[in-house]
Amino acid sequence: MTERPHQLAMLGGPRAVPPETAAPRWPVVTRGDEEAVARVLTGGRLTATAEGEEEVPGLEREWAAYTGTAHCAAVGSGTAALQLALAALGVGPGDEVVVPAVSMNATALAVVQQGARPVFADIDPETYTMDPDAVRAVAGPRTKALLPVHLHGLPADMDALRTIAAELGAAVVEDAAQSHGAAHRGRRTGALGTVGCFSLHPSKNLPTCGEGGLLTTDDPDIHERVLRLRQFGEDPRPRRTRSYVSHIAGWNHRIGPVEAAFARSQLARLDEYGRRRAPGVLAFLDRLASLPGLLVPVVPKGSVHAWHILRFRLDPQALGLADEDAAALRRALHRALRAEGVPVSRYQEEPLPAHPAFTPHVPAGARFPVARAVLTDSLCLQRRHLDPGSGPVLAAYADGFEKVWQHLDLIRRMVRSASPAARGRQEVSAV
Ligand SMILES: Cc1ncc(COP(=O)(O)O)c(C=O)c1O
CATH class of the missing domain: 3.90.1150.10 (Aspartate Aminotransferase, domain 1)
Known part of the structure; x- marks a missing residue:
């Protein structure tokens, strides 16, 4: 005899997930994370430009090594990473960037904020990432970049998208905000396009204790431009006395050492x-x-x-x-x-x-x-x-x-x- 199922909880039956079940918390914060943050606070180097500050460059080195890219710049958020990537590629008025029709708003905002036009491509019904056929249908001579999103943590169809980008002479900016650790044919996201953009928002697989982002590239010129744009358009070379002269119109898109230290501690796990x-x-x-x-x-x-x-x-x-x-x-x-x-x-x-x-x-x-x-x-x-x-x-x-x-x-x-x-x-x- 089969047992009668319990009444649904919405009709007054017992909950399938007992109410005393503790909801898992994210991020998991360990004593090591707390100590990493405390070390920054007691060390007194609270900004990325403080002399002798090592957390931000340490995070950059470790994330470049993790993703298998030549360069990484740690920045203030995933959105900032996208803006800096597009700006460093010279995306501006008159340009188009192909964006998937489903993503978090920041993906398309970054394009609009450069004065460029987001051109939306429909997604694949099974992977939910940008459909290469839809990209082909909307891309054209004004397409300066494709901006695929590794939505939910699954890499987009990068082989097809890279082929389309090469035909168009366009760059590929990966929105990897949700895909830390994901990979495609043995290469990690962030190393699959011209530039990779990650978020360190506490909701993400690699979280920080506030806001943060990471930008990866193999291209030294793009990296150099990102470093300038990240800090007021100044010449950001370390160990030089800061001149505060803006050479280009940059932003303050820096990350702080507290966030960098927390993210490094999380990265180890x-x-x-x-x-x-x-x-x-x-x-x-x-x-x-x-x-x-x-x-x-x-x-x-x-x-x-x-x-x-x-x-x-x-x-x-x-x-x-x-x-x-x-x-x-x-x-x-x-x-x-x-x-x-x-x-x-x-x-x-x-x-x-x-x-x-x-x-x-x-x-x-x-x-x-x-x-x-x-x-x-x-x-x-x-x-x-x-x-x-x-x-x-x-x-x-x-x-x-x-x-x-x-x-x-x-x-x-x-x-x-x-x-x-x-x-x-x-x-x-x-x-
Ligand atoms: C796909 C995607 N792109 C961009 C972002 C923006 O990242 P952030 O919140 O760090 O600015 C997010 C984060 O929510 C995201 O999920």
Whole structure:
């Protein structure tokens, strides 16, 4: 005799993830991280330009070695890294930069802030990264750079994108903000294009204790320009008395030694965390893969995924519903799963070309059907799986998914009863 499933938590039943289960915290902060920061505070060298400051150059050396690139510049944020990369490449008014239709807003903002035009390319329905065919369709003689994003920690299709860029004579700027440690054909992200841009935001796989970013390149001229642009356009050569003369119009995009020291301390554990995280994530995905109508992340051959964000697409047809029901299905599962204690969320509610800041750059009639579909029919897991000790919590989340899937009849009824008016209503995210 099969056991009757427990009532769903949203209807008053017991939660699949017991309320006393501590939500994993990210970043994991160790005594070593605290000591690294404390050493900077007691040492008194609180800015990157303080004489004898070693944390910022140390982080740069270590990240260049880690990514296998010749140069690294540590900067104030991932956004600053993107701005500096585009500026160092000479991207400006009249130029176009091809950007994927799904990313965090900073990817396209960096282009607009250079006075250039972001040209959006749709994404691949399985990898969620920029689709090379879509890039070919929108790129042209004004294309100065391609700006692929290794979204969620999976490298974009770099072989195809590099080929397109070479045909166009364009640069490739990797937005690697989410992909520390990911790799493509044995090379780490940050070493796959002309310039690599990373974020050190505390939500990222390599976090700092504030804001920070890293920029990698093999090109010494680009590196030199980045160093100038990072510090007011001055000649930044170390061990020279600072003149405060601006040779070009730069910014203050420096990182501080406290953030650099914390990031270095985390970097020492980046690979170990990645190794320990993977089995829990894979076991979780394995269990979810057997649920009908739920599509788990894929890893194309030759790629290493950094598992920064886990995205799950929902297939209404596989659940006996119509394609138009995708949003209502997502909403019903979002509600049911969160009630069970599974903290699913939406990552990005709108494709970039629909953001008011970017719509003036979008040609009339341009459509991004895959981006729109993916953001409508998927839910994500963010941060909770990053702690390398999250395996047991992920197993409890899998219990939550399996329990909700035992009540698909009810979920279907919820979806079918959603009125057309409710379906069309503006959706509010519970991220
Ligand atoms: C894909 C992507 N690009 C750029 C950024 C910007 O990085 P930051 O927040 O460090 O400025 C982020 C971070 O949120 C990101 O996820």
